Every structure is written in structure tokens, then in C-alpha cells.
Amino acid sequence: MMNSNTIVSASFVPASEVLSQLVDFILSIVNSANDVLIEKKSFSELKSYLERIAPILRELSEKNIHNSQSLINATEILAHQLKVAKQLIEECSTRNRVYLFVNCRRIVKRLEDTTREISRALGLIPMASLDISSGIKEEMNNVCEDMRRAEFCAAIAEEEIMEKIESGIQERTFNRSYANKMLILIADAIGIPTDRTALKKEFEEFKNEINDVQSRKDKAEAIQMEQIIALLGRADATSSPEEKERKYLDRRNSLGSQPLEPLQPFYCPITKDVMVDPVETSSGQTFERSAIVKWLAEGNRLCPLTMTPLNPEILRPNRTLRQSIEEWKDRNNNIIIASMKLSLLSHDEQEVLHLLGQLQDLCEEKDSYREWVVLESYIPLLIGLLKSKYHEIRKKALLILCLLAKDGDDIKEKIADVENAIGSVVNSIGRRSLSKLAVALLLELSKNGAVCERIGKVQGCILYLVNNLSSDDLQAAGDAKELLQNLACRDENIIEMAKANYFKHLLERLSSGPEDVKLIMAATVAELELTDHNKTALVEEGVLEPLLYLLSQSNACMKKVAVKALQNLSSVPQNAFQMIRKGVVVPLLDLLCRHSLTAPSLKEEAAATIMNLSLSTTVHEVGQVQLSLLENDDDIFRLFSLINMTGPHVQQTILRTFNALCQPPSATDMRSKLRQVLIQLCEMDDFIVRANAVKLFYCLTQDGDGGTLSENISQKCITTLLKVMNSSNDEEEIASTMGIISNLPMDHVQITEWLLEAGALPVIFKFLTDGNYNGLHKNQLIENAVGSICRFTVSTHQEWQKQAAHLGIISSLVQLLGFGTPLTKKRVAISLAEFSTSSTGLSRPIERRGGFWCCSAPSEIGCPVHMGICTVESSFCLVEAGAINPLARVLGESDLGACEASLKALLTLIDGEKLQNGSKVLDEANAIAPVIRLLSSPSVHLQEMALNALERIFGRVVGFKQKYGASAQMPLIDITQRGTNAMKSLAACTLSHLDVLHQQSSYF
DSSP: OGGGGOOOOOOTTTTHHHHHHHHHHHHHHHHGGOOSOHHHHHHHHHHHHOOOOOOOOHHTTTSSOOOOOOOOOHHHHHHHHHHHHHHHHHHHHHHHHHHHHHHHHHHHHHHOOOOOOHHHHHHHHHHSSSSOHHHHHHHHHHHHHHHHHHOOOHHHHHHHHHHHHHHHHHHHHOOHHHHHHEEEEEEETOOOSEEEEHHHHHHHHHHHHHHHHHHTTTTTHHHHHHHHHHHHHSGGSSSOOOHHHHHHHHHHHHSSOOOOOOOGGGBOOTTSBBBBSSEETTSOOEHHHHHHHHHTTTTTBBTTTOOOOOOOTEEEOOOHHHHHHHHHHHHHHHHHHHSSTTTGGOHHHHHHHHHHHHHHHHHHHOHHHHHHHHHHTHHHHHHHHHHHHOOHHHHHHHHHHHHTTTTTTHHHHHHHTTHHHHHHHHHHSSSHHHHHHHHHHHHHHHHHHHHHHHTSSSTTTHHHHHHHHOSSHHHHHHHHHHHHHHEEEEEEEEHHHTTTOOOHHHHHHHHHHHHHHHHHHHHHHHOOOOOOOHHHHHHHHTTTEEEEEEEESSSHHHHHHHHHHHHHHSSSHHHHHHHTTTHHHHHHHHHHHHHHTTTTHHHHHHHHHHHHHHHHOOOOOTTOOOOOOOSSHHHHHHGGEEEEEHHHHHHHHHHHHHHHHSSSSGGGGHHHHHHHHHHHHHHHHHHHHHHHHHHHHHTTTTTTHHHHHHTOHHHHHHHHHHHHHHHHHOHHHHHHHHHHHHEEESHHHHHHHHHTTHHHHHHHHHHHHOTTSSSSTTHHHHHHHHHHHHHHTTOOHHHHHHHHTTTTTTHHHHHHEEEEEOHHHHHHHHHHHHHHHHHHHBBOOOOOOOSHHHHHHHHOOOOOSSSOOHHHHHHHHTTTTTTTTHHHHHTSSHHHHEEEEEEEEHHHHGSGGHHHHHHHHHHHTHHHHHHHHGOOOOOOOHHHHHHHHHHHHHHHHHTTHHHHHHHHHHHHHHHHHSSOOOHHHHHHHHHHHSSSSSSOTTTT
């Protein structure tokens, strides 16, 4: 690189050599211009000019130019100005950046002057007399003209900041907040970090630069720099806390202990009060600005003191007096602040409140007063007052702490460093009247990263804040929201927010955070104990998309937490519907089917999630589209095939899944497909898996497809079912096993024979009479037990009936008519009807004894219906079993199925020749009236059954039409008007028996 000192004057060497040296020097300046720290745009403009000059001078250096005096002068001036430019560039590349910034105007002025001087020097070169092209000459003229007209100015941002600094100096705005703001603006403008260490380092270098200025005795610049240093020196970053405290104590100790009275010039002649904004009038007198403005506004044109005319346009700020007043006030307030601390320990509530009010006023007045409050160690005292039993004292303490906390990170850390300070503030959130202030204080403290971290660790803090989000006070709610936003910088805090049912930040991290953070958030969703409302809210706010993203990744950990989270959320039907719509089933099935790649625990969770989804399909709300979990046969058998390939936990979950899927009436096709392969599962040794298999098998037998079912039932299956009933302690499993037997086709004789051979009848009867089963499935157990017994009571197989009667089943069935469910009563009545059908043939005739009646033993009393000797066990007689009255009562109940079965059982008593006797028994049991009421039943079949019975009774049994005719007349007439043709004719016939219609009526 060319050194400026090596440029030799053209007086001693040829001009061409000097011009060549200048070109090299220019190129070195161009290179170094890239390194300036400030005014880069201006130096770039200079660089562009020099780059245009270099080729012109190089062209000249190659010519045989005579060393004229004008050329010598021109090269010497040019060399000097280039040295000036070089020096300026070096300064702007090496000196302190803050110093360069505050001198930006001087720098651009020097740059502008140098550029124009270089232009002047170039203009001295005798271009006209040189043998060069016109193009070179024209370019030289152009560049000289451009440089001559060049105007450099500081950047707009720099100008704005310098204007603010000068305004602060002029207005003596030497407060800390203003200084902090200015220093940050400068740091941003010159591109240095804004942390305390970097700012302090830069400021110390700036002060060293000022010392150099003072040593150079550049008085104007030195004065300006001293003013700037005085302003920026108030910033927190310019001195350490220890330095500040030392300076403060030195100053305070020099003040004395007693406040001073104000000097007379401090008073306004108009208001008689100490002035705040003193201004000097054209009369030379000083007044409070607001007072003299008012004086003039009222039409006064003379000075209140001298009575000389005033120029209303002349009101000059009396800065010297104002500074004196402020210094007096600062001195007194410093003494007051230093002296009142001990008084705050008083037990007098009113005194403490008064002092706190005074302290609050001082803190609101000036930031330097707040700084003194901190330096006087008021913060621990104020924290202690948060535990006061007086509400107003706690409130004032919070207010003052809020004011102090706004003054920078140092203060925030001082507050947080007091023992249990943050905890005391957090506890204040729990008090309604203090909550707003406490949240505001914590919000301010949270702007310091280290303190923010400590806030989130205080127990109960996040829960308090989440509760505050619903505050009626919009400001308090907004502050709580902003504070939670600040606390969301830590994953642990986001998890605590989620535990408090605030999911905003968890969802944000789950959606857009780094992969490891997504994993943590998904694990949180998986592990949270959520209410159904919160589960629904999470899905509505978009949790499914990021979870499905994690599920789609190859990372096993991501898949695991995603599945666990989906499992947790899927227990709510509404969520499960959304998951099915989003296509979650296929990836879950894939996990289950990857036998070697998927961990057992992950399979269990995937299976549990699918089960939850299946349960949701059984919940169908009005207007909701029915969703199918498994779209095709491949999916169905794909899932079902896993039962034989997975462990017990997954097996039982899959079985429960299919049990749910088979519940809806529309699932007939699925039940048919599964029934063929399910029976073998009931033989499994794992009790839990077996129980779920039995429950599913029961579900599959409920659609009445006896043909398909009987094809898959073997004697071994019957033995298995009996084994389940005998070994199980699960009431629902027993009820389901009983239900399977109940649903087996009744006309399949072989199945019944297998059941009898296996000893099923006494086992079933045992559960019917065992009072130990009182759980949730008791009614289902009894219903299915009675349903199972029905197959042993068919009248076509009296040997089966006899085995049942011998066990005492009939009496137990009759008892169930009094307290069973409608289905139980229906099945009981069906069995009793079958028993009663066999009674006539089994009733033993009464023996006629020979000889004289007076000498022979009395004859046995026969059954009033069957006219023979009847017992419950031998002839299954309903009269002997006491079943007539219970059956009659069932006729009055609302369940139509139970009514129909009971009526059918009662009508077996009036079949054929039993009409007269049976009718009398029914009359004695008060069963005729309920039969008449069935004429108005909503069931047409019940109406027909009752009508047929009554037509026979009224037509052939003497005395009944007088007793019951009146009550039967209106229902019968209604049938003649509204019934079917057959019923109309039969009703008319019955009415004729009651003498209401003639035999020749058109109804016949």
C-alpha cells in the first residue's frame, strides 16, 4: 500500500512519476474507505469520486508531461488533500464509535470540505495544454464539477438522535430514563450490542476519547463532549451499581441533615410559591410561566413589579434560576428520602400511610428520586410491608415497587433478590383488591430475563395469572396475558400453563417449535389429566394437525407421544369424530400391524386409541352424520387378525373396539363377518381377553341371525361357555355368556341337548336365584338367564320342561313377575305359557273312590282349570304356581312385549274345553278387566288377542256380559269404527253377545 509520505514533489522528479504515485495512493484510500465505522454512505460517495479520478491520472502519467509550475502546484495540493482524506478515513475506522457518532456532523463537514478541495486541486491541472484526448478532458471536467457541488450530510437517524441529545442538554433533561433511551438509540445506530457490558465498555472508550480532545485543547469540542458525557453518564449502563452507590453516598453525606429554606429569588412575585418553570420578561423580571401568561391573558400590559410595559412575545426561560431551584429541591428531597426510612417501621398505620404517600409522590416526580430511594435500601422495607395486615399499606408498597421496577434491569434484580420478594408479590395476586397491582409489578419484573425465570418458578403463580385472564378489569386481564407471554420463554412454564387449562403457548410450541420442543409439548398433552371440556377445546384450537405430523414421522419417540396424546383426547366422542375425519385410523392400524418394528407399549396405546374412536361411533347425536371407523373389509380383518398376534393387553383392547363397533343396529354386516372367527377366543386362558371376547361374542349374537350362528356352534363351544360361567367373577362376562346361550337358535334341538348334557340348566338356575350379584349388570344377568331358560321350557319337549320344573324354576319365574325388568317379565311369561300349554295333558285325573261315600276317604280336590290333580312340578300348573295374579298385573304395564307374553300365558287357561273354568279363574284373579283395557292398546296384535278371548268369553260364559259388558262396550264400538275388517267383524260379533248389536247387523 502506498504511503502518503513517499509522494515526492514534482519539483524533484518527473510529473509522470508523481501522478503514478498519486494513483497508487488514491487506490489505497479507496480500499481503506471500506473499513469506516460511520457515515458509510458519505465515504462511499467519496470513494466513487476517487475511483473516477484514478484512471484519468493514470492516463496522464503515461504521457510525457512537462513539469510546469501549475502542474507542480496542482499535485502538491492534491497530495495534501488526499492525505487529509486518508487521515479522516483512518480516524473513522479506528476511533470509538460513540465518539464518531456524536461528531457525525463534523465528520461529514470535513468530508465535504476535503472533496471540494480535491476538486479544486484537479482543476489546477493544465488539461488544455496537455496532449490528451478530449474524452479524458471532458471526464476530468465532469468529476471536478460533481465534487465541487457535492453536499454531504449525516444520516437522518443520526441527525434525529443528535437533535434529541442537544435538546436534552439545552433543557437540562439529565434524568436516567432519558439517558438510557439516548444510549440505546446510539447503540442501535452504530451497531453495537445493547447489553450492559458492551455499553459500559463503549462508554469508557468514549470518555477516553474526550480526554484526548481535552488534551488537544480543542475547547469547543471539549465543552460539547463534556455536556454529552454528563447527559449519557446518567444511563444505567455507564457505571456499575457500586460506583453509583459510592457517588450517591459521597453526595448525600455532603448535604447535611436539615433541609434549607428556599431563597427569595426562588419565589414567583405573583403566586408567592417556589417556581417550577421560571421565565424572564422584557422588563428583566422573572415569574412562573403559567402565572405571567395568565397575567397577560387577562389584559395586563405592565410588569407586576416595575409597572413598565411588557412585550407579551418575550418570555425567555431563566435556565440558571431553574437549575438553582432544582438543585435546592433535589438537596432537600435527598435529605427527606434519607431521613424517612426508619419511620416506615412505625406501628402507627396512619403515619406509615402518610410517609408512603410522600414517598410515592417523590418517585412519581423524578427518576433521580427513585434512584435515591433504591440506593437508600427502601426495596427490602417495601417488600416487608407487603405482609402488613393493613390493606392500604400493602397497596401503597406495590405502587411504589411498580414505579421503581420500571427504571431498569438493576432495580428489577434488586427487587427479586430480596428474600421471598417474588413470592410475596405472587401471594398478593390472590387478594382481589391487590391483584391488578401485583400482576402489573410482575409484568414489569418479567422484562428482565433472569427475573422472569424466577417468577415462573414460584408455586401457584401461573395458576393465579391464568385465573386473572377472566378478570372484569381489562387492564388486569391484559397484563396477565402479557406476563404469561413473557413466561412462555421456558417450556416448564408452558407446561404449568397447560396444567392450569391455558393452552395457547403449548399449541404454538407444538405447531412451530423445534422438534425436541414439539416432543415435550406432545408429551404434556399425553400426560395431562384433562376434563372433557378441555379436551374438546384443545381439538377445536388445532391440536390434531401437529400431533398427526408427529405420528407421521419415522422417529419412534415422536410416534409414541403422539399416540398417547391422541389416546388422551379421543375419549371425548366429539374429538374422536374429528380424528376419524382427519384420517388418524390408518396410521394407527399401521403401527399395530408392524409386528417387529413397533414396541409393545406403543401397540397397546395405538389399540387403546382405536378403541376410544370406536366407542365414539356408538354415540350418535341428532343431525350428525354417522361415521365408519373401518372403511372396508380389509381394515376389519386386518385389525381382527391382530388378536392372535399380539399380547393380552392389545387383544382385550381390540375386542373392546369391535364390541363397540358392533353395537349400532346398522352393524349387521360386521357382526356376521366376525361371528365366524370369534368363538375360539372364548377359550383363551387370559381372563381379561376372554371376558372381552365373550362380550363381543354376545354382541354378535344379538341380530337374530340364527342360521349363521348355529353353523359355528359346536359341543365344545357349549362346554367352553359353561366353563366361563362357572369360573368367572366378572358379572358382565357372566351376563354376556348367559346372553349368548339366550340368543342361540331355539329350534336347534342339538344345541339344547348339548346344554343339558353339559349341566347348563342348574348352572343357569343358580345365577337366577343367587342374591350375590347386585352390580351394574344384575338386570342384564337375570334377563339373559330367563332367556336361556326359555329354550328348556318349550312344550314340544316335556322331558326338558320336567327337568326345569324339578329344579323349582317355575316358582322362581313367577317371583320375577313382581320385580323384573320388562324384558325379564316378557321372557318369564313366554316360559310360563309354554309350561301351561303342557298342563292339560299332565294333570292327573281325580280317582273315583268306590263304596259308600260316608265310609270312604274324601276325594282329592282337583284344579279349578284342569279339573284334575295338578302340582307345579308334575303338571306345571299356573294356578298351583300362583302365577295368575302376577300375570294379570303385568297386563296393566306399559311394555307391550311383556303385556303380549303375559296375555298369551293367561289365555292358555281358556283354551278349548277350559273356557268356562279358566274364565272363572281369570275373573277371580281380576284379569278380565285388564284384558278389556287391551282393546284400546296401541298394539294391533294385542287388540286382536284380547278381542278373540273376549268374544269367546262373552259368547259362552254365563254372567260375564252383565259384569263386564258395560266396560267393554265403548272399546268394542271403537274397533268397529277404526279396526281392520276382520277385527270389525269380530268386535261386532262380541257386541251382539252383549246385546248391543243384532245378529243381522251389517258389521257381520
